[in-house]
Amino acid sequence: GESVGLHLPTLSVQEGDNSIINCAYSNSASDYFIWYKQESGKGPQFIIDIRSNMDKRQGQRVTVLLNKTVKHLSLQIAATQPGDSAVYFCAEASGYSTLTFGKGTMLLVSP
């Protein structure tokens, strides 16, 4: 497969570890945030979203934390598996605006 970007920040973890992927956003008016996972050669896949009236939201093995004070978003993946290896994008939107995507972080999981 091909990588989706050059010079992406990379997080390398061991299988079974917990992973934390961080994202800083710039628009203080953003009120909707999404995390996507993109595997090599595939389209971005929705993982989890959160609106600005929440600080935390949990899914299956994933948790998104939102800190509006410092404009920071994080994605926590519990018990990371080799199948979690991918590029992870955060995206933000305010009101009726379209999504603005971050540059992405590559997660590499070693068995």
Next chain:
Amino acid sequence: DSGVTQTPKHLITATGQRVTLRCSPRSGDLSVYWYQQSLDQGLQFLIQYYNGEERAKGNILERFSAQQFPDLHSELNLSSLELGDSALYFCASSPQRGGFQETQYFGPGTRLLVL
């Protein structure tokens, strides 16, 4: 499988040519979005259509155009192609019933190579 389909999967063409990329949204979704993903630019929003009408425009070149048909499928037309247009082109769809931002579901993409 997101339910969004895109054709073709791969496209190889020459500079100066014109191509059309096709997208079928998820059943029931009214909004279609087009994105370009290149190695050095990440995911760039191009244009959004909602129920047949253009709703938002991003970094779309004048050589590019799109439309959404009554059956809600969409086409992205790229003309006078240049080497730099080589990229992955993704379509996404969302219900957009409330007007505010909702989750967008992405198709598998079309890989365009301009030689």
